[in-house]
Amino acid sequence: MAGTTVADGGLVERAFEAAAVELGVVPGTPDHAEKLAYVRATMGESKISVFRHLFGTEDLARRANTAFEKAYGDLLDGGLVEPIPGARAAIEELQRDGRTVVLTTGFARVTQDAILDALGWQDLVPLTLCPADAGGRGRPFPDMVLEAFVRTKAADGMRQVAVVGDTSYDVLSGVRAGAGMVAGVLTGAHAEDAHRASGATHVLASVAELPALLRGIG
Template sequence: MVDAPENTRNSQDIRLVVLDMAGTTVADGGLVERAFAAAARHVGADPEAGLDHVRATMGESKISVFRHLFGEETKAQEANKAFEAAYADLVDAGEVAALPGAHEAVEELRAQGRTVVLTTGFARPTMDAILAALGWQDLVPLTLCPADAGGRGRPYPDMVLTAFLRTAAAQDVRQIAVVGDTSYDMLSGVRAAAGVVAGVLTGAHGADALRAAGATHVLGSVAELPGVLT
């Protein structure tokens, strides 16, 4: 599925592609919700009470989500640590997998001469565990979590702009493509003034939410991206 009318003419200028992980290149399969439930129980909270907020804010840094839900910094930090531990256990149990065609899409994008960066709302230890589980440690030249970009995750543009500065792959932010499965991914791309802001339908949010947040393209999956950019 491709919805990319007026922006296709800009796609060939893309030099830097910033890809989300869970829900975009990595199958989520409800792992975030399961890890959140474990974290909520760990701090004595009702998992069901915050689930709607967790779903609505998929893509945001997890510590920000817990600060919103629990208010108290100590409790938020404790919940975040429990979340990361629960998610790591799921990764160790082999419950994380690449989405179909994701690895091949990254390789094709790089073969086209584009620089690819992977980003996440998870903390660095969790990100590294996912990359190791998939054998993706050397797939791209740069991976970023919120802490790598000063601490602010999506919907802020910080990770996108950090990728822009660190890679020096693009001369203009309009040569950036930002790709994700949530409205927060789209907002981060819009706020970074990226030339392409593409939503994929393999994760948390549907086409209407992605478009409402500023998606210039809506794709069935990241596997379609190399073709769109050529």
Template sequence: MTMRMNLVVLDMAGTTVADGGLVEEAFATAARHLGEDPAPMLDHVRATMGESKISVFRHLFGDETRAQQANTAFEEAYGKLVAAGRIEPVPGAADAIRTLREEGRTVVLTTGFARVTQDAILDALGWRDLVGLTLCPADTACGRGRPYPDMVLTALLRTGAADGVQGAAVAGDTSYDMLSGVRAGARVVAGVLTGAHDADTLRDAGATHILGSVAGLPDLLARVEA
């Protein structure tokens, strides 16, 4: 018998939340804060969208102190942009989440941002009560974000929503979202085209399905389970 996908793990920025390139804008602010020119670093930032931001800064700046300073500056800059109303839900995302929950599925929102930034986004969108659990890298046992599978597995362990990883579906807009879902063993790893990476990049990273947006996820899960 096919296992029903009772756990759905969704990325935020680019997947359920449209931020119009605010990650790059906040990164540029953080780099300049450290006296660095952000332009030579932007290709790496784009390639690693979805990864824990502190991991990105460790790669770029090497020194832990400077990486932490850059991360703090990034989170502050992004938070100000959020507070200024520069984000909005991806069209149909909130309705899709409600549909999934009405179908008896547990939905968990995940991010590569720090908790303070994740909470700022949830507050700005009025999404505090939209799902029962939200996770950031610091919420995992090892403090690791994507492309590690930790947030997906933490969602499974904390909610007990599925009997195993084959009862989980993951959706995101970046290659790191796809790698995280594949490494966790999720049965559906859906790439959406509302964010950072294109269909070929998502497929190369292991996407099992490609969707125009997360709004199509309820229908996809229904087809897979049929």
């Protein structure tokens, strides 16, 4: 969602700052810089998985994740989130074309719901998924893509599934799931070279280009 259909103005990094302070990571130190670099490199991954890597123990990871979710929610309350230009129209156009759209995220459900509420998108699509909805493993694992396939029953096989995202982890999850189309978009965390290196079949300026692309492919 963030970076693909939703512009959050860098709220992930700002919320990480709050989580890091909560766990005693001092801004301006090499430790802080190293952890922030890892957060940037793993955009799209389940946030609890990121914190497990950064802080080592389950207790510290959960403390960091709770602080992150609270900080992100507080920032959302400040109105600092909006749709990527053309994203809602693209979703509605895809659905008019008879396609089923599922929104997935590396955030926890509470954060995902807060974003949907902030945008007025709670009823926009028939299904939204976070890592916990797919057994707990987020990207780059294929689990959320496969869960969407199983739950919606909208396709006869994975070759009829298109995965679109702004990070290399989004692309990897689609490739690993066997999706017929895996597109990277340039409105978020990673550039074209990262998408191509991860196996993207297409790179789009934004998700707004997706309906026309799919109609062209058939």
